[in-house]
Amino acid sequence: xxxxxxxxxxxxxxxxxxxxxxxxxxxxxxxxxxxxxxxxxxxxxxxxxxxxxxxxxxxxxxxxxxxxxxxxxxxxxxxxxxxxxxxxxxxxxxxxxxxxxxxxxxxxxxxxxxxxxxxxxxxxxxxxxxxxxxxxxxxxxxxxxxxxxxxxxxxxxxxxxxxxxxxxxxxxxxxxxxxxxxxxx
Amino acid sequence: xxxxxxxxxxxxxxxxxxxxxxxxxxxxxxxxxxxxxxxxxxxxxxxxxxxxxxxxxxxxxxxxxxxxxxxxxxxxxxxxxxxxxxxxxxxxxxxxxxxxxxxxxxxxxxxxxxxxxxxxxxxxxxxxxxxxxxxxxxxxxxxxxxxxxxxxxxxxxxxxxxxxxxxxxxxxxxxxxxxxxxxxx
DNA sequence: CTTGTCTATGCAACGAGTTGCATAGGAGGA
DNA sequence: TCCTCCTATGCAACTCGTTGCATAGACAAG
Numbered sequence: 001x002x003x004x005x006x007x008x009x010x011x012x013x014x015x016x017x018x019x020x021x022x023x024x025x026x027x028x029x030x031x032x033x034x035x036x037x038x039x040x041x042x043x044x045x046x047x048x049x050x051x052x053x054x055x056x057x058x059x060x061x062x063x064x065x066x067x068x069x070x071x072x073x074x075x076x077x078x079x080x081x082x083x084x085x086x087x088x089x090x091x092x093x094x095x096x097x098x099x100x101x102x103x104x105x106x107x108x109x110x111x112x113x114x115x116x117x118x119x120x121x122x123x124x125x126x127x128x129x130x131x132x133x134x135x136x137x138x139x140x141x142x143x144x145x146x147x148x149x150x151x152x153x154x155x156x157x158x159x160x161x162x163x164x165x166x167x168x169x170x171x172x173x174x175x176x177x178x179x180x181x182x183x184x185x
Numbered sequence: 186x187x188x189x190x191x192x193x194x195x196x197x198x199x200x201x202x203x204x205x206x207x208x209x210x211x212x213x214x215x216x217x218x219x220x221x222x223x224x225x226x227x228x229x230x231x232x233x234x235x236x237x238x239x240x241x242x243x244x245x246x247x248x249x250x251x252x253x254x255x256x257x258x259x260x261x262x263x264x265x266x267x268x269x270x271x272x273x274x275x276x277x278x279x280x281x282x283x284x285x286x287x288x289x290x291x292x293x294x295x296x297x298x299x300x301x302x303x304x305x306x307x308x309x310x311x312x313x314x315x316x317x318x319x320x321x322x323x324x325x326x327x328x329x330x331x332x333x334x335x336x337x338x339x340x341x342x343x344x345x346x347x348x349x350x351x352x353x354x355x356x357x358x359x360x361x362x363x364x365x366x367x368x369x370x
Numbered sequence: 371c372t373t374g375t376c377t378a379t380g381c382a383a384c385g386a387g388t389t390g391c392a393t394a395g396g397a398g399g400a
Numbered sequence: 401t402c403c404t405c406c407t408a409t410g411c412a413a414c415t416c417g418t419t420g421c422a423t424a425g426a427c428a429a430g
Contacts, residue, residue, distance in 0.1 A: 002280050003386085009287040019408050032282035039387065041410060064395060064408045076290070083291050086299055087280045089306045092348075095187050095272045097217035097341045102194040104334035105261070106268050114271060121274045148366050149289035155362045156282045159355045166351040170344045177340045181333050188416085204378050224417065226380060249378045249425055 002087075003043055004052070006033045008071055008079045011053060013149070015070035018044050031129070031160050044069060052078055100174060108181045115178065119171045126164035133157055187272075188228055189237070191218045193256055193264045196238060198334070200255035203229050216314070216345045229254060237263055285359060293366045300363065304356040311349035318342055 010021060010029055021044075022037035024030070047053045052075035056068045071079075096118060103111045136142055137154045146154070195206060195214055206229075207222035209215070232238045237260035241253045256264075281303060288296045321327055322339045331339070 002278075002283055005287065006283045009283055009290070012290045013286070017408075018410095022408095032277050032279040034276040034278070036388070037408090038389085038410080041408095045410095060407090062396060063406080066408060079287055080291050083284055083287055084295060086302060087284070089303055090278060090280055091219040092217055093187075093219070093275060094217040094344075095275055097344060098187055098191045098194055099268055099272070100337050100341050101198070101334075102190065102264055102268055104332075104337050105194070105197045106265050108333055108337065110269060117271060118274055147289075148293055149286075151362055151366060152285050152289050152293065155359050156285050158358060159279075159282060162351050162355050162358075166347050170347050173343060173347075174340050177336055181336060202378075203380095207378095221418070222378090223380080223419085230380095245377090247426060248376080251378060 002082070003033075003035055003039065004047060005079060005082050006035070007040065007043060007047065008052065008075050011069055011071045012076075012079075015068055017058075017066040017068055019066065021069075028132070031125075032156065047075070050074075103178075108178050112175065112178050115171055115174055119168060119175070122164050122167045122171065126161065126168065129157060129161045129164060133161065187267075188218075188220055188224065189232060190264060190267050191220070192225065192228060192232065193237065193260050196254055196256045197261075197264075200253055202243075202251040202253055204251065206254075213317070216310075217341065232260070235259075288363075293363050297360065297363050300356055300359055304353060304360070307349050307352045307356065311346065311353065314342060314346045314349060318346065 006025075006029060007021060010016075010024055016024070018037065018041045021040050022035070025033065025035045025040065044053070048055055048069070051072055053069045054072045056070070057065060058068045059065045096115070099111060099114070133139075133154070134142075137146070137150070137157070143150070191210075191214060192206060195201075195209055201209070203222065203226045206225050207220070210218065210220045210225065229238070233240055233254070236257055238254045239257045241255070242250060243253045244250045281300070284296060284299070318324075318339070319327075322331070322335070322342070328335070
């Protein structure tokens with residue numbers, strides 16, 4: 001389980017409230033790790049109880065008060081320990097692959113619009129990543145000299161970009177296959 | 186949730202016992218969907234209760250008897266319904282990406298061996314996929330004319346191959362980044 | 371003859387993740 | 401004024417997934 005660790009990393013990058021974390025998990029972090037606000041609030045509470053993180057009540061004007069969390073010394077130790085122990089290469093779950101194999105027992109052509117929908121979603125994500133890369137790393141506004149943290153964030157982002165490009169190419173391949181199967185019916 | 190659907194597809198491709206399904210989930214299907222035997226037995230029982238699949242007791246010699254499951258008419262209907270409804274592009278969970286971003290707050294160089302380990306694991310999987318492709322689709326032993334099912338299975342396998350190649354290239358990228366950060370310490 | 375491995379199925383407990391719902395103040399528009 | 405949206409936090413119930421353990425027959429190696 002690594003949600004705790006994802007939260008620790010995110011809080012080290014920048015302290016924030018449960019709500020803010022939930023929004024980050026919809027955006028940058030969410031590209032390689034998802035979590036709902038329920039999960040985040042529950043885990044934050046446990047982490048606080050275990051002394052991994054500190055809380056600070058922050059009164060706000062024009063909006064409800066928030067609890068800003070930051071990583072405690074113990075949290076850094078826990079994260080360091082996790083970083084040094086090996087993890088298993090992650091298990092994959094591709095609903096779409098199940099559908100594609102299942103289409104053989106139904107109507108392959110009916111899957112075309114679904115695959116096209118996924119294609120658009122991945123194209124959108126790729127555009128979003130590329131915009132982020134330009135803004136934060138390779139564009140004229142980006143800082144010239146980058147520290148280790150930025151270098152590593154960029155490496156992760158490049159992984160996201162590579163993943164989306166691979167998916168787009170593969171979905172094109174799948175679409176071509178589905179079209180090829182169509183006349184045979 | 187799609188474990189039921191993955192099982193339906195697998196049983197349509199070939200009927201089998203819970204044990205056999207578990208083995209398939211370690212192999213071909215496991216490349217895009219994982220499940221333990223516990224999960225599979227539990228879900229099979231529920232699916233049988235719901236009339237999605239039929240059971241047949243098969244006595245065996247030299248080994249324990251087994252229960253062979255096959256897809257019932259209702260199961261086909263359920264699968265067809267699922268195939269026709271849209272699914273969300275899957276959420277991702279990359280432990281390694283969390284580790285890489287976390288390494289900024291620890292020792293980036295300590296991650297090198299871990300990344301190399303993952304690199305080897307992905308290289309192994311790629312070799313396995315390529316062997317399977319040669320055996321079942323592109324080799325001299327493979328059937329010349331392929332039906333829709335085989336075409337689609339091949340398309341999914343090509344996706345796995347593309348994924349592993351992308352991962353290997355990205356892990357090379359990450360390793361280069363980690364090495365570049367090393368002298369700065 | 372005991373130990374280990376493979377086939378084959380399953381229970382029980384726990385932990386992780388999802389879904390629905392609830393509350394509450396402030397902002398902005400119909 | 402009412403309705404909706406955004407920020408902000410949380411409970412309760414449920415489903416999904418993992419881990420540990422148990423059973424049991426057949427076979428092979430030591």
